[in-house]
Amino acid sequence: MADATTRPLPHPHRTLRHTLRAALPGSAWVVLPLALSALVFLYPLALVLHEALTGGGAGLDTGPALRVLGAHIFRTALTNTLRIALASTLGCLVIGFALAVVLSYVPFPGRSLALRLIETFIALPTFLVTLAFTFLYGSAGIVNETLMQATGAALPPLDFLYSSWGVILAEVTVYTPFVLRPLMAAFSTLDRAQIEVAASLGARAPMIVRRILLPAALPALMAGGSLCLLLTVNEFGIVLFIGAKGVITLPLLVYSKAIQEFDYPTACVVASANLVLSVGLYALYRAMVGRMGGGHADLV
Amino acid sequence: MPAVPDTTGEGAVAAPPSLSVSPSPSPQGPEGQRIHFEDVSVRYGAVTVLSDFTLTVEPGEIVALLGPSGSGKTTALRAVAGFVAPTSGRVFIGQRDVTGIAPNARNIGMVVQNYALFPHMSVAENVAFGLRARRAERGLVARRVAESLALVGMEAFAGRMPRALSGGQQQRVAIARALAIRPSVLLLDEPLSALDAQIRRQMVEEIGRLHREIPDLTILYVTHDQHEALTLADRIAIMRDGKLAALDTARALYRRPPNRFSAEFLGRANVLEGRVSALSDDGTMAELEIGALRMRGANPHGLPAGARALIGLRPHHLTQALPHAGPGTSGAADGAVRIEGRITHVDWQGASETLTLALGPTSGGTTSGGTASGAASDPATAEIRCTAPPAAEPHRIGATITLHYDPQDATVLPHEATDG
Numbered sequence: 001m002a003d004a005t006t007r008p009l010p011h012p013h014r015t016l017r018h019t020l021r022a023a024l025p026g027s028a029w030v031v032l033p034l035a036l037s038a039l040v041f042l043y044p045l046a047l048v049l050h051e052a053l054t055g056g057g058a059g060l061d062t063g064p065a066l067r068v069l070g071a072h073i074f075r076t077a078l079t080n081t082l083r084i085a086l087a088s089t090l091g092c093l094v095i096g097f098a099l100a101v102v103l104s105y106v107p108f109p110g111r112s113l114a115l116r117l118i119e120t121f122i123a124l125p126t127f128l129v130t131l132a133f134t135f136l137y138g139s140a141g142i143v144n145e146t147l148m149q150a151t152g153a154a155l156p157p158l159d160f161l162y163s164s165w166g167v168i169l170a171e172v173t174v175y176t177p178f179v180l181r182p183l184m185a186a187f188s189t190l191d192r193a194q195i196e197v198a199a200s201l202g203a204r205a206p207m208i209v210r211r212i213l214l215p216a217a218l219p220a221l222m223a224g225g226s227l228c229l230l231l232t233v234n235e236f237g238i239v240l241f242i243g244a245k246g247v248i249t250l251p252l253l254v255y256s257k258a259i260q261e262f263d264y265p266t267a268c269v270v271a272s273a274n275l276v277l278s279v280g281l282y283a284l285y286r287a288m289v290g291r292m293g294g295g296h297a298d299l300v
Numbered sequence: 301m302p303a304v305p306d307t308t309g310e311g312a313v314a315a316p317p318s319l320s321v322s323p324s325p326s327p328q329g330p331e332g333q334r335i336h337f338e339d340v341s342v343r344y345g346a347v348t349v350l351s352d353f354t355l356t357v358e359p360g361e362i363v364a365l366l367g368p369s370g371s372g373k374t375t376a377l378r379a380v381a382g383f384v385a386p387t388s389g390r391v392f393i394g395q396r397d398v399t400g401i402a403p404n405a406r407n408i409g410m411v412v413q414n415y416a417l418f419p420h421m422s423v424a425e426n427v428a429f430g431l432r433a434r435r436a437e438r439g440l441v442a443r444r445v446a447e448s449l450a451l452v453g454m455e456a457f458a459g460r461m462p463r464a465l466s467g468g469q470q471q472r473v474a475i476a477r478a479l480a481i482r483p484s485v486l487l488l489d490e491p492l493s494a495l496d497a498q499i500r501r502q503m504v505e506e507i508g509r510l511h512r513e514i515p516d517l518t519i520l521y522v523t524h525d526q527h528e529a530l531t532l533a534d535r536i537a538i539m540r541d542g543k544l545a546a547l548d549t550a551r552a553l554y555r556r557p558p559n560r561f562s563a564e565f566l567g568r569a570n571v572l573e574g575r576v577s578a579l580s581d582d583g584t585m586a587e588l589e590i591g592a593l594r595m596r597g598a599n600p601h602g603l604p605a606g607a608r609a610l611i612g613l614r615p616h617h618l619t620q621a622l623p624h625a626g627p628g629t630s631g632a633a634d635g636a637v638r639i640e641g642r643i644t645h646v647d648w649q650g651a652s653e654t655l656t657l658a659l660g661p662t663s664g665g666t667t668s669g670g671t672a673s674g675a676a677s678d679p680a681t682a683e684i685r686c687t688a689p690p691a692a693e694p695h696r697i698g699a700t701i702t703l704h705y706d707p708q709d710a711t712v713l714p715h716e717a718t719d720g
């Protein structure tokens with residue numbers, strides 16, 4: 001190519017591209033797909049927002065929206081959502097960190113099998129874990145049956161599954177791998193000599209975890225944690241499957257208003273609130289991943 | 301930590317309850333302690349990485365573990381630090397058997413090749429780490445950090461983060477961090493190999509100075525750089541395939557290598573193979589018959605006449621003479637050995653040059669008499685290297701030159717049947 005005297009042969013793709021470029025103005029190649037995706041994704045979204053802000057009538061009317069946002073049920077759903085999401089995320093972080101430390105640094109037989117198993121959790125549908133939990137801890141589950149037979153109790157002694165604790169437990173189980181993965185990646189890049197030097201300087205395991213591993217894991221914890229928060233705020237399947245009576249979250253509220261009560265305006269308001277929450281958390285997540293630096297962004 | 305009996309023979313100094321953090325009487329550090337390997341073997345499955353390794357590093361001594369890659373140097377060092385559990389044998393620090401003791405209870409300073417500074421801590425926090433682990437009180441920590449940083453000339457960098465330091469500076473901090481706990485022994489695993497040549501020379505000098513300031517500190521220094529070993533070490537242990545191949549003072553090992561491997565590994569000696577043809581009256585000197593060639597050398601092993609043997613000779617002990625007129629006359633009057641060789645290769649290195657010479661008669665291999673022993677080096681094909689200041693006129697390949705050496709500089713070594 002550097003030789004100016006040899007004329008490059010017309011490349012087939014190049015020619016095609018040139019032909020197409022000639023046929024359409026350059027900007028069309030950007031605008032067209034954007035317009036298409038806008039039609040498919042943004043238009044329904046806009047409809048939801050529009051519905052939320054007009055209350056089903058014509059013209060801007062924030063009255064109904066404010067009424068929904070002020071309603072007791074919305075407040076409850078919002079606090080439930082945040083409480084469950086925060087608790088689950090915290091659980092994921094704690095358990096994920098502990099698991100990552102053990103899996104990375106404590107040699108035990110079957111370690112690679114355990115790793116493989118935890119990895120597959122990411123691929124499982126969320127309701128499957130919930131279903132398994134129902135079989136285990138549900139009122140007719142194995143644990144309760146056994147306990148009832150053993151103690152002769154008339155009522156199932158374990159009923160945490162049908163409270164927010166059940167939801168949190170299921171969400172922690174489902175989402176811990178999402179924290180575990182970036183953590184394992186972070187630990188795999190940590191120089192083992194650091195840990196050895198720390199040990200030879202007299203540090204015991206807790207100090208090594210606190211002063212060496214935790215700082216090294218911090219970016220992964222932040223990124224994994226905000227991803228967890230994002231996913232748990234929007235979690236629907238688990239909450240629905242557990243069927244805990246008192247546990248109404250925002251996605252569940254949207255579902256019950258829209259599908260069960262045909263109250264679309266209210267559903268749209270709640271959905272919009274959920275959307276704002278999600279977008280906010282997503283921004284947080286991107287910021288966290290960004291702070292991990294370009295080289296590490298692909299770990300998450 | 302149990303009280304450690306004094307091993308230096310300078311009177312019983314009762315070890316304070318917490319030896320490592322209490323201000324010791326000498327500003328430099330605690331009494332040096334010996335490192336003792338007793339028949340240590342390390343096996344991974346079927347692979348023996350360290351085999352019946354026995355070595356004592358005396359208190360205050362620097363011993364360099366020198367050997368080619370994979371010879372087990374790091375493994376030996378890690379057995380002292382506690383990161384490798386010996387399959388058999390025991391490791392002592394001082395009088396204390398540390399074989400089964402956790403790394404964090406061994407009171408060891410360790411410096412590794414890539415420094416392994418803690419990236420989230422400042423230089424001062426890095427140096428303070430070991431003291432914090434020992435729950436030293438704040439004043440002592442501050443004092444020790446300042447002292448240790450001063451020792452390596454890094455006082456000005458206390459507030460810096462490790463990533464803002466050069467490689468040499470990072471290694472200084474790593475050394476300060478290891479010394480801050482006043483370890484009984486210091487383990488260095490190729491501490492300078494990640495640095496470029498110039499900084500490395502400077503750091504070798506600094507480690508030497510450091511040891512003069514802390515003469516009690518026992519140092520085990522792993523390296524594959526013979527210059528570092530020769531400069532720093534009181535004694536050098538040469539390792540080969542997980543075994544101790546040689547152990548002696550740096551000078552003795554250089555002057556009289558005990559075997560072919562040490563002769564070649566330390567200082568790249570020329571080694572030729574032949575048979576002992578004559579001995580001096582007291583047997584301290586031997587003459588080797590190498591084909592038609594006769595070479596004399598010291599006979600520290602007392603090899604008898606007729607024995608198959610090797611002769612080791614350092615390239616710089618061969619001095620060059622101009623091609624001279626008449627054959628048959630001895631080149632030097634003081635008993636120097638004269639050999640002739642044909643230049644086959646010249647390797648110019650600036651301050652010196654290394655000539656590779658084919659030995660034997662000028663006309664090449666054809667006229668050399670048949671060698672009496674099949675095992676002897678054939679002088680027609682035997683090569684010898686000679687290092688000297690560069691000649692004013694460039695050497696001509698194929699030219700024949702005469703070399704001399706003092707037979708005291710050559711060492712006759714036992715023949716090794718298994719040797720490659």
Ligand SMILES: Nc1ncnc2c1ncn2[C@@H]1O[C@H](COP(=O)(O)OP(=O)(O)OP(=O)(O)O)[C@@H](O)[C@H]1O
Pocket residue numbers: 344347349367368369370371372373374375376524
């Ligand atoms: N965990 C292990 N499992 C199996 N083999 C090992 C293990 N650790 C080390 N080895 C082997 O032990 C031998 C000695 O290793 P070691 O690291 O002690 O060599 P070294 O002398 O320090 O070499 P280098 O100069 O390259 O650092 C090598 O052949 C290495 O492959």
Ligand SMILES: [Mg+2]
Pocket residue numbers: 373374375
């Ligand atoms: Mg090594």
